[in-house]
Amino acid sequence: MSRVAVVLFNLGGPDSPEAVEPFLRNLFADPAILRVPGFVRRFLGPFIARRRAPTAQAIYARIGGRSPILPQTQAQAAALDAALADRSPDHSCRAFIAMRYWHPFSAQTAAAVKAYGPDRVVLLPLYPQMSTTTSQSSIDDWRQAAQSVGLDAPTRIVCCYPVQSGLIEAAAALIRPQIDAVAGGKVRLLFSAHGLPEKVIRGGDPYQWQVECTARAIVERLGSAGLDWAVCYQSRVGPLKWIGPSTDDEIRRAGGDGKAVVLFPVAFVSEHSETLVELDIEYRELAHRSGVPAYHRVATVGVQPAFIDGLAELVLRTLAEPAQAVCNDGSMPACDSRFPTCLMRAS
Ligand SMILES: C=CC1=C(C)c2cc3[nH]c(cc4nc(cc5[nH]c(cc1n2)c(C)c5CCC(=O)O)C(CCC(=O)O)=C4C)c(C)c3C=C
Ligand SMILES: [Fe+2]
Ligand SMILES: [Fe+2]
Numbered sequence: 001m002s003r004v005a006v007v008l009f010n011l012g013g014p015d016s017p018e019a020v021e022p023f024l025r026n027l028f029a030d031p032a033i034l035r036v037p038g039f040v041r042r043f044l045g046p047f048i049a050r051r052r053a054p055t056a057q058a059i060y061a062r063i064g065g066r067s068p069i070l071p072q073t074q075a076q077a078a079a080l081d082a083a084l085a086d087r088s089p090d091h092s093c094r095a096f097i098a099m100r101y102w103h104p105f106s107a108q109t110a111a112a113v114k115a116y117g118p119d120r121v122v123l124l125p126l127y128p129q130m131s132t133t134t135s136q137s138s139i140d141d142w143r144q145a146a147q148s149v150g151l152d153a154p155t156r157i158v159c160c161y162p163v164q165s166g167l168i169e170a171a172a173a174l175i176r177p178q179i180d181a182v183a184g185g186k187v188r189l190l191f192s193a194h195g196l197p198e199k200v201i202r203g204g205d206p207y208q209w210q211v212e213c214t215a216r217a218i219v220e221r222l223g224s225a226g227l228d229w230a231v232c233y234q235s236r237v238g239p240l241k242w243i244g245p246s247t248d249d250e251i252r253r254a255g256g257d258g259k260a261v262v263l264f265p266v267a268f269v270s271e272h273s274e275t276l277v278e279l280d281i282e283y284r285e286l287a288h289r290s291g292v293p294a295y296h297r298v299a300t301v302g303v304q305p306a307f308i309d310g311l312a313e314l315v316l317r318t319l320a321e322p323a324q325a326v327c328n329d330g331s332m333p334a335c336d337s338r339f340p341t342c343l344m345r346a347s
Contacts, residue, residue: 001089001090001091001092002090002091002092002119002120003091003092003094003116003117003118003119003120004091004092004093004094004118004119004120004121004122004315004319005093005094005096005113005116005118005120005121005122005153006080006084006093006094006095006096006121006122006124006315007095007096007097007098007109007113007121007122007123007124007142008073008076008077008080008095008096008097008098008124008125008126009098009099009100009123009124009125009126009127009134009135009138009139009142010069010073010097010099010100010125010126010127010270011069011099011100011101011134011272012067012069012070012099012100012101012102012103012105013060013066013067013068013069013070013101013102013272013273014056014060014066014067014102015066015067015070015102015103016065016066017057017060017061017065017066019066019102020053020056020057020060021049021050021053023101023102024048024049024052024053024056025045025046025049026100026101026102027049027100027101028041028044028045028046028048028049028052029041029042029045030100030101030133030137032132032133032136032137032140033133033137034048035199035200048238052237056273059273059277059278060273060277062276062277062281063273063276063277067102067272067273068270068271068272068276069099069270069271069272070097070099070102070103070104072270072271072272072302073097073099073126073270074097075302075303076126076269076270076302076303076308076311077095077096077097078095079303079305079308080095080308080311080312080315081093081094081095083305083308083309083311083312084312084315084316087309087312087313087316088312088316091316091319093315094116096109096112096113096116097109098110098138098141098142098145100134100137100138100141105145106138106141106142106144106145106146107145107148107149109145110142110145110146110148110149110151111149113146113151114149114150114151118153119153119154120153120154120155120156120319121146121151121153121154121155121156122155122156122157122158122315122318122319123139123142123155123156123157123158124158124311124314124315124318125138125139125158125160126269126270127160127267127269128160128161128162128164128167128210128214128267128269129160129162129193129206129207129210129211129213129214129267130159130160130206130207130210130327130341130342130343131196131200131205131206131207132200132203132205132341133196133200133205133207134207135159135160135343136341136343139157139343155324156318156319156321156323156324156325156326157318157324157325157326157343158314158315158318158325158326159325159326159327159328159342159343160206160210160327160328160342160343161310161314161327161328162210162211162213162214162217162328163213163214163217163328164310164313164314164328165310166306166307166308166309166310166311166313167214167269167301167306167307167310168214168217168218168221169221169306169310170301170304170305170306170307170310171214171218171221171264171266171298171301172218172221172222173304173306174264174298174299174301174304175189175218175222175262175264175298176222178262178296178298179222179224179227179262181296182260182262182294182296186258186259186260186293187228187259187260187261187262188228188229188230188250188254188257188259188260188261188262189219189227189228189229189230189262189263189264190229190230190231190232190247190250190251190254190261190262190263190264191211191214191215191218191229191230191231191232191264191266192232192233192234192247192250192263192264192265192266192279193211193231193232193233193234193265193266193267194233194234194235194267194268194274195233195234195235195236195242195243195244195246196208196233196242196243197238197240197241197242197243198240198241198242198243199240199241201243203341204339204340204341205339205341206339206341206342207267208243209339211231211266211267212231214266214267215229215231215266218264218266228259230245230250231266232244232245232246232247232249232250233245233246233247234246234247234248234274234278234279234283235274235278247263247283248283248286251283251286251287251290251292251295252286252290254287254290254292255287255290255291255292256290256291258291258293259292259293260292260293260294260295260296261287261292261294261295261296262296262298263279263283263295263296263297263298264298265279265297265298265300268300269300269301269302269307270300270302271299271300271302275297275300279297280297283295283297284297314326325342325343327342327343
């Protein structure tokens with residue numbers, strides 16, 4: 001029986017009010033996030049972090065001063081361990097967590113994985129849609145950490161899984177009752193994803209294309225003829241032009257059209273500041289002010305069994321593949337055919 005370490009990547013979030021500014025410093029030190037020459041980033045990153053800290057502290061203060069992203073990810077890791085134990089008699093799998101901008105960092109997790117002594121390692125970003133700013137940044141960070149602790153077990157990467165059947169099934173099961181609950185059926189389903197600067201997408205990042213693939217696959221699974229739906233982008237920060245339409249504009253448009261809103265966070269798989277504050281408080285207030293007759297925020301897929309089973313399937317499929325990295329579950333083309341940044345190419 002082979003020992004497999006599955007490393008789950010997520011963004012991480014501050015665990016106290018004092019952690020907010022150092023968390024932001026880590027985020028803006030990432031060359032994938034702040035795309036300026038290194039000597040500029042070394043000064044500009046801490047400057048932006050200091051300027052953003054009071055706003056971010058106010059955001060986290062609304063949810064008890066800390067992000068729940070780590071306990072949420074730990075629950076997913078435990079559920080994945082159980083799903084893999086049920087499905088895989090040939091492998092003994094254990095899930096580890098590596099966060100990009102707050103504890104536990106890749107360096108600490110790489111040391112724990114080394115101590116576990118795996119025969120193989122599977123890297124699994126908790127981002128269904130691949131972006132250079134998220135999955136690729138985490139994997140680059142992991143490679144450095146693994147090298148520095150001398151972790152050299154054969155490693156496979158899950159690049160992305162925007163239409164993985166478990167993800168789509170879990171999403172549709174959460175969305176369907178919210179749509180059915182809207183009296184009179186005058187409803188618009190908004191798929192809200194974290195935005196990105198336009199220049200990141202122009203640079204060959206598959207994220208926006210994959211967000212749209214996920215939304216379309218969920219609509220198909222819902223099978224509601226004539227369903228009114230749209231994709232939109234939230235969480236803009238900084239002076240650059242970001243991809244649109246923005247979630248704010250879509251909420252105002254729904255209000256103008258007299259439509260109720262059912263909003264599904266299509267690029268987040270757990271709860272944190274962007275869902276609990278931006279979607280549940282700020283956009284709910286905006287919807288009210290904009291005349292939206294009803295606003296329903298759908299929960300993230302979290303530990304829904306269909307989603308966790310889908311992750312387990314991805315792990316087992318990745319272990320069975322000869323390729324260094326896999327995209328999706330084979331039900332759509334790998335993103336390397338269209339995007340130079342696909343992790344299949346990078347590996
Ligand atoms: C799909 C997921 C995400 C992408 C893409 C992404 C890009 C991105 N983010 C920022 C800046 C910030 N993000 C912040 C919080 C945050 N971002 C994501 C996910 C993606 N980011 C998550 C899950 C979270 C929440 C963390 C938590 O609460 O646990 C923040 C901090 C909060 C705030 O100040 O608003 C910043 C800043 C940029 C610049 C960017 C792409 C270039
Ligand atoms: Fe973000
Ligand atoms: Fe890919």
